[in-house]
Amino acid sequence: MNVASLIESVLGADAPVAFRAYDGSSGGPAGAPATLVLRSPDALRRLVTAPNEVGFGRAYVAGDLDIEGDMFAALELRNHIAKLRLNVEQWRDALLLVGTSGLRPLPPPKEEAHLRGRRHSKQRDAAAIAHHYDVSNEFYRHVLGPSMTYSCAVFSTPTTSLEDAQAAKYELVCTKLGLRPGMRLLDIGCGWGGMAVHAAKYHGAQVVGVTVSGRQAELAEKRAVDADVADLVEIRLQDYRDVHDGPFDAISSIGMFEHVGLSQLETYFEGCNALLRPGGRLLNHAIARPGAKRSLLGGVRPRFARQSFVDRFVFPDGELHEVGSVVSAMQRQGFEARHSENLREHYALTLRRWVHNLEANWHDAVAEAGVGRARVWRLYMAASAVNFEDANIQIHQVLGVKGDHGRSGMPLRPSFS
Numbered sequence: 260m261n262v263a264s265l266i267e268s269v270l271g272a273d274a275p276v277a278f279r280a281y282d283g284s285s286g287g288p289a290g291a292p293a294t295l296v297l298r299s300p301d302a303l304r305r306l307v308t309a310p311n312e313v314g315f316g317r318a319y320v321a322g323d324l325d326i327e328g329d330m331f332a333a334l335e336l337r338n339h340i341a342k343l344r345l346n347v348e349q350w351r352d353a354l355l356l357v358g359t360s361g362l363r364p365l366p367p368p369k370e371e372a373h374l375r376g377r378r379h380s381k382q383r384d385a386a387a388i389a390h391h392y393d394v395s396n397e398f399y400r401h402v403l404g405p406s407m408t409y410s411c412a413v414f415s416t417p418t419t420s421l422e423d424a425q426a427a428k429y430e431l432v433c434t435k436l437g438l439r440p441g442m443r444l445l446d447i448g449c450g451w452g453g454m455a456v457h458a459a460k461y462h463g464a465q466v467v468g469v470t471v472s473g474r475q476a477e478l479a480e481k482r483a484v485d486a487d488v489a490d491l492v493e494i495r496l497q498d499y500r501d502v503h504d505g506p507f508d509a510i511s512s513i514g515m516f517e518h519v520g521l522s523q524l525e526t527y528f529e530g531c532n533a534l535l536r537p538g539g540r541l542l543n544h545a546i547a548r549p550g551a552k553r554s555l556l557g558g559v560r561p562r563f564a565r566q567s568f569v570d571r572f573v574f575p576d577g578e579l580h581e582v583g584s585v586v587s588a589m590q591r592q593g594f595e596a597r598h599s600e601n602l603r604e605h606y607a608l609t610l611r612r613w614v615h616n617l618e619a620n621w622h623d624a625v626a627e628a629g630v631g632r633a634r635v636w637r638l639y640m641a642a643s644a645v646n647f648e649d650a651n652i653q654i655h656q657v658l659g660v661k662g663d664h665g666r667s668g669m670p671l672r673p674s675f676s
Contacts, residue, residue, distance in 0.1 A: 260352045262297055263287075269349055275335040293333035296325040300357065301365055307353050308364040310345060312337070316568035320368045320634045330614070330641045337642065370631045372575035379520040379576065381498050385471045387518065387575045392472040396451070398627040401620035402613050402636060407451040407478070410514035410544065411606040411654045421612045424605075429457035432511055434675050435598065435658050436540045437668070438462040442508040445469070445534060447499045448515025452479030452492070458511075459483070459491035467507075469497040500526065505534035509541070516545035516585075517577045524580070528592035537663035541594060546606075547653045548579040573639045582655045594659030597669055603647050606654045610644035 262280035267287060277287030277294040281302075287294070297303060302323035306314045315336075318324035326333045345353065354361070372390045376383040396407075403409055404421050412424030413431055432454065438444060440463030446454050449468025452475075458464040470476050476496045483492035495502075499515075510531050519527045531541050570577065586596045617624055617637055624633045646652045660667045 260355060262303060262356060265303075265349065265352050265356060266295070266297070268352070269345060270336070276333050291328070291332075293326055293328035293330070295333065295336070296327055297323070298325060299323050300361070303353070304357050304361045304365060307357055307361060312568045313571055316572060316635075316638065317365075317367055317371070319638055320370055320572065320631050321365075322630065322634070330637065331611075331645060334642050334645050337645070367571075368631050370629075370635050371571050374575050379523050381500065383576065384498070384518060387577075388471045389473075390575055391573065392450075393474045394632060395627040396474055396478050398624055398632070399451070401624045401627065402617050402640075404612075404616055406453055407482070408453040409450055411602050412609045412612075413602065413605050414608050417608060421609070421616075424609070425453070426457070428513075429454050430461070431675060432513065432542050432544065432656070433458055433462050433464075435542050435656070435673075436509040436511060438464045438509060441465065443467075443506075445502065445505075445507040445510045447502075447510060447512040447531075448518070449475070449479055449494065450514070451475050452482045452494060454511055454513055455479065455492045455494065456483055456486045456488055459488035460486055464491065464509075466492045467495065467502075467504075468492065469495045469499055469502060471496065471498055500530060502530075502534060506536040506539065507534050508536060508539050510535060510539070511542050511544075513542075513544040514546075516543055517574060517579060520576065520578050521580065524585075524588045525592060528589050528594065532593045532661055535661045537661055538666060538668045539661045540668075541589070541659045541661070542656060543585065543589070543659070544656045545585070545654070546579055547582045547585065547655050549650060549653055550581060568642075569639060572635045579652065582653065582657065585655070586657060589657065589659045593662055595662060595667060596657060596659050597667065598656075598658040598673065598675070600656045600675075601653050602656065603650065603653045607644050607647035610640050610647065614640050614644065 261284035262282050263278040263284035263286035266278050267274065274287060277291040279285045279294055280297040281299050302318045305318040305323060308314065309317065374383055374386050400407060406422050406425040408425040411428065412421060413428040414424045438458055442464050444458050444464045444466045446466055446468040449455050449470050452468060455466040455468040459466050468479060473496060476494050479494045483489045483494065535541065582599065590596055614637065660669065
């Protein structure tokens with residue numbers, strides 16, 4: 260038994276990739292669009308001690324396992340990994356290859372998150388955000404492009420440029436919120452300031468943007484100055500739960516809701532409602548799960564599973580909710596849900612552009628954040644693109660209006676319908 264034969268036996272004869280291993284063995288279909296390369300015995304050891312997507316992710320991030328060829332084609336493996344179970348004979352063959360010492364797990368790569376404290380406390384949430392966002396502003400620029408927008412773009416056509424699509428997303432949000440000059444907007448999770456700058460520059464809004472990422476806040480302030488809207492934009496290093504200077508005319512939350520958590524949903528929407536004037540609007544833009552949550556690389560997982568690559572390496576403590584439960588939570592806290600839109604295909608296009616940017620700027624990205632971190636982002640963004648395409652995950656914009664004695668202020672036929 261050689262390594263490639265074991266891998267082929269475990270994944271099945273219909274595995275979509277070829278294999279090449281450190282012992283010189285190879286297997287898989289001829290002419291496969293991607294090749295899985297096990298560069299050292301540690302790759303097999305990681306897969307044996309964690310025979311799921313975490314073991315695969317650890318091996319890839321550590322560089323013990325590599326993917327040559329088409330990354331997206333290689334991710335067809337996710338369906339095999341999700342149902343991976345070793346039988347008695349396969350365990351025996353694996354033990355012969357790795358030895359009994361190979362059953363002792365290797366230390367995880369340093370890029371794996373290890374948070375402490377109560378889940379979704381302010382301190383732990385800040386640590387989770389720092390793990391993901393305080394990597395390097397320049398690293399994100401290499402991935403996201405000049406807009407520095409880390410959320411789903413809105414494409415007119417599949418060939419629309421990423422910059423135009425991101426601007427279209429901000430304009431869509433502003434339109435849904437009905438922004439006009441002088442209106443006061445709170446942007447929760449403002450990132451690097453893209454929404455705040457757009458709302459101020461093109462709609463004359465007075466914007467307060469909050470983030471708990473120090474690096475984001477620093478750059479967002481600079482971008483407001485560069486766009487000549489610093490008099491209209493205030494960026495705060497602040498948890499959304501500590502904002503108390505309402506009322507605001509509108510609230511935008513774009514790509515932040517995934518960090519809120521089930522235990523904080525009511526607190527989140529109650530706080531948003533308290534900060535809005537009667538008739539004020541909330542636009543909640545967030546990734547959602549269709550029914551049972553699916554892990555990044557495939558397979559149904561419970562909400563708080565730690566056997567998820569994304570939870571271990573990318574978004575620690577992140578939680579996805581089914582859109583119906585989100586609408587219900589909004590309405591329990593005094594919002595009237597007025598519009599919901601699923602932009603799933605748009606996020607798949609966005610992620611493919613980001614993967615292209617990362618691969619095109621690979622050496623610069625590695626210089627900024629390290630090869631392990633770059634590998635994390637490449638794997639998670641490519642896998643996310645495929646999962647959006649397969650409808651394993653969704654992205655919804657939900658528009659809610661704070662009750663005002665039955666007066667919504669909404670036009671009879673909104674232009675965004």
